Amino acid sequence: MKLSKILKDGIINDNPTLVQLIGMCSTLAVSTNVVNSFAMGMAVIAVLVGSNLVISILRNVIPDKIRIPAFIVVIATFVTIVEMFMKAYAPPIYEALGIFLPLIVVNCIILARAEAFASKNGIIASIVDGIGMGLGYTVALVALGAIRELFGAGTILGKAVLPASYQPAGIFVMPPGAFILLGIMIGIFNLARKKKSSSQA
Amino acid sequence: MKETIKLGVILMIITVVSAGVLAISNNLTKDRIAELEMAGSLESLKEIFGDSADFKPLDEGKLDEIKGSTPSVMEIFEVYDGDALIGYAIKNVSKGFGGDLVLLTGFNIDGTVAGLDVLEHSETPGLGAKAEEPEFRNKFVGKSTSEAITVEAISGATVTTDGVLAGVNEAREIFNNQLSN
Numbered sequence: 055m056k057l058s059k060i061l062k063d064g065i066i067n068d069n070p071t072l073v074q075l076i077g078m079c080s081t082l083a084v085s086t087n088v089v090n091s092f093a094m095g096m097a098v099i100a101v102l103v104g105s106n107l108v109i110s111i112l113r114n115v116i117p118d119k120i121r122i123p124a125f126i127v128v129i130a131t132f133v134t135i136v137e138m139f140m141k142a143y144a145p146p147i148y149e150a151l152g153i154f155l156p157l158i159v160v161n162c163i164i165l166a167r168a169e170a171f172a173s174k175n176g177i178i179a180s181i182v183d184g185i186g187m188g189l190g191y192t193v194a195l196v197a198l199g200a201i202r203e204l205f206g207a208g209t210i211l212g213k214a215v216l217p218a219s220y221q222p223a224g225i226f227v228m229p230p231g232a233f234i235l236l237g238i239m240i241g242i243f244n245l246a247r248k249k250k251s252s253s254q255a
Numbered sequence: 256m257k258e259t260i261k262l263g264v265i266l267m268i269i270t271v272v273s274a275g276v277l278a279i280s281n282n283l284t285k286d287r288i289a290e291l292e293m294a295g296s297l298e299s300l301k302e303i304f305g306d307s308a309d310f311k312p313l314d315e316g317k318l319d320e321i322k323g324s325t326p327s328v329m330e331i332f333e334v335y336d337g338d339a340l341i342g343y344a345i346k347n348v349s350k351g352f353g354g355d356l357v358l359l360t361g362f363n364i365d366g367t368v369a370g371l372d373v374l375e376h377s378e379t380p381g382l383g384a385k386a387e388e389p390e391f392r393n394k395f396v397g398k399s400t401s402e403a404i405t406v407e408a409i410s411g412a413t414v415t416t417d418g419v420l421a422g423v424n425e426a427r428e429i430f431n432n433q434l435s436n
Contacts, residue, residue, distance in 0.1 A: 112269075116265065116269075117261075117265060119262060120262050123266060124265075124266060124269050127266075127269050127270050128269070128273065130273075131273040131276055134280075135276070135277065135280045138281060138283075138284040139280070139283075139284055141288050142284035142287040142291070145291055149375070
């Protein structure tokens with residue numbers, strides 16, 4: 055498989071958030087603004103690349119029967135490392151992400167990629183898959199975060215962009231607003247994807 | 256049987272290596288994390304007692320004794336003005352609406368509240384999160400420690416207010432019974 059295709063699959067064709075619909079819980083919870091979304095995306099990329107790399111290296115050593123506990127240990131290790139370094143070097147982001155940082159352990163994107171890709175493919179391909187899937191997640195999260203921040207608080211990256219007369223629509227910051235927006239985003243994304251693939255065919 | 260042992264050993268090797276890696280990263284980050292936490296507390300302490308005051312962590316033996324009877328206590332500081340002990344600050348955890356509230360309450364040695372800071376919380380923005388604003392926190396300043404402390408609740412955030420009050424009063428009891436005498 056070509057590496058560019060793996061990358062493109064992660065970002066567009068198999069986008070974890072918008073196409074595979076996995077990792078929804080953290081998506082809805084942390085995408086209240088752009089900064090949090092971006093930070094969460096970076097944390098997920100770091101964990102995903104690390105765990106894909108290690109699991110790909112160990113794929114012939116880990117017996118099939120205990121692969122799930124082995125994967126979880128590897129993933130949990132990376133999550134804890136990311137958590138410690140974030141706490142030490144980026145405390146405001148660490149506090150903003152709160153419980154969702156350690157919960158990356160059970161984010162199904164990571165286990166899904168370990169199971170579906172890294173345990174069957176070579177090291178380089180697995181790293182690229184980690185980057186692609188991570189970027190796909192980040193892009194979707196930042197887009198969602200930007201829309202929610204814009205309409206929910208009238209700001210982007212904490213700076214006011216809408217006039218002061220704009221009454222922020224609180225629903226966008228709340229979980230129901232996230233659900234509604236995510237639904238609309240998934241619809242538009244898949245419509246665009248379908249159109250493109252039918253015009254290519 | 257043999258296979259079970261083999262699986263166990265492989266899993267054990269993976270977990271041992273993971274633990275090793277984690278120990279290394281913990282060593283790399285723990286000093287900086289402790290420093291940041293200390294700096295965070297120090298900033299709040301200065302806000303409560305003023306820039307000229309000095310702060311020393313309470314003697315460890317005594318702190319452990321207090322922690323033994325009240326596990327929610329995290330840290331206690333003695334506050335000095337020059338050589339004179341002018342008060343205590345107690346950092347403890349209470350339950351809010353959205354999770355833990357980490358509070359730092361300062362007491363003057365004469366038995367009044369010097370100030371309160373909400374160090375960590377996960378309360379609802381716009382409602383319970385108002386607990387960290389000076390408008391609410393300043394209501395505690397000057398209250399006597401001889402009776403249970405009460406303040407007007409934040410409207411729409413009774414649970415948060417109760418959580419803060421519970422934490423402050425717990426600190427008050429420690430101050431009254433275990434520190435001030």
